[in-house]
Amino acid sequence: MESNMLKVDDIHVYRGETYVLQGVSLNVGQGEIVALIGANGAGKSSMLRTISGLLRPKSGGILYRHHQHAEEIDISRIPAEQIVALGISHCPEGRGIFSQLSVKENLLIGAYLRKDKNEIRQNYQRICKIFPILDERANQTAGSLSGGEQEMLAVGRALMSRPKLLILDEPSLGLGPIIVENLFKVLQNINAQGVTILLVEQNAVMALDYANRAYVLENGRVTLSGPSNELARDQKVRDAYLGGV
């Protein structure tokens, strides 16, 4: 495996009274696509929310290294609004687009912390090239977009911060199979350009197809992990997440 970018070390997380993550560890290597699969309520979203700083672990650490030669820092106590500046961009559950803002504003707000105006403009144009529909609808309110377009907007917005690590929470939710297929191809391209991806998916077939490695989360614990192709062959995974095929 390549050098570690993110090392989640035995984190315990509560959401209110609920003990959602009961000692989870996982690694994400530089340049990988890593999938997190599991049933509803297994703690997948909580995992992502803890990494991006929206939830704070009771104990355990999250070590992050924004490039190969940088020093590892523990980000588990850093608030969410500062974590994005370190190169971690979180595309949240349900997309979380700002429906009253225009499509253009949604993209620009992704670059909220950046000051490099010219490069923001280039970045914006590049995203409009990846998702031409966003350019066409730039002045519409984001709430008027279809589900697939909103997902593109959410991914585009996340890219506007120029992340090193892109975290996606169920990008395929509520989308038709062709749109999902296209979306994953785009994600693969983004990954090929050097962005590491950690994603949560209900659509395990898709996730295992595109990810290098995967973790299976059950009731707040990692029960299985390994290269995607091995997991896809595992009988337990097939029974539970791949519809027994």
Next chain:
Amino acid sequence: MSGEYIAQQIVNGLILGSMYALVAIGFSMIYGIIRLINFAHGDVVMIGAFLTLGLLQVAGAPFLIVALVVLIASAIVGILIEKGAFRPMRGAPQVTGFIASLAVSIMLQNLGILVLTAQPRNFTFPDYLQKVINMGGVSFRAVDLVIMLSALTLMCALILLVNKTKLGMAMRATAENIDVARLMGININRTIMATFAMGSALAGIAGLMWGGKFGQIDPLLGFVPGLKSFVAAVIGGVGSIPGAILGGYVLGLSEVLFVGLLPPIYSAFRDAFVFSTLILILLIMPNGILGKPMEEGT
């Protein structure tokens, strides 16, 4: 009933509506961003009125300077209220914030009585603002013109700020989804603070106008504009700035017109008529005139 008379009533309604609108904007912005029904907002009007009285009549400062100082000082008052009373309540159920705002309101009123006594004080603007202007049978004082024009200017400035600046974008994003706003790198404490500052600055200026309009102020004067602007914000569609402005004018106009156009024996029931109209508006448009359906809670 002559056309001039009706025109006069409309002008009076616009003057009152301008003040309601200014207060309602802050009410609506604060609700929009943290879902807080802030009953202390009206008391910032009172603080603005007394600041004006002190600076204008006691210190004798020029009017424009007074207005500027009131604007800034009221913004600071808003920031202090947010930091002291509402930030510690962040994340608590909506009703907790509501009760905290009532507490702040009562504290400010009592502090006012303690420091300034409950005795109403006369409030007089300089002579050039008291001059009566007559235009085609409709007469108003210069101060009324100042109220209407400066309210319009401030409202336009605010709308531009909210829609065209990066801070405004952050405010709108935070109002829609605090968690996602944080993921964008928006410092929500600073954004919420800016919202309180802007809303309170407008309320403070409304206090200056209130004194100029009615000529008398006391430490409890904030209650009525606070309540009325809450109503204005609700009929306009709470959370919407244009809605708050519209609601303010609708309320101001209907108050004045009910009194002016109904036979005098009904004028004592003015508020009953006004509120019946408002209930009617809400029955037809439950989210207010310009409001969008909004989820409760935080």
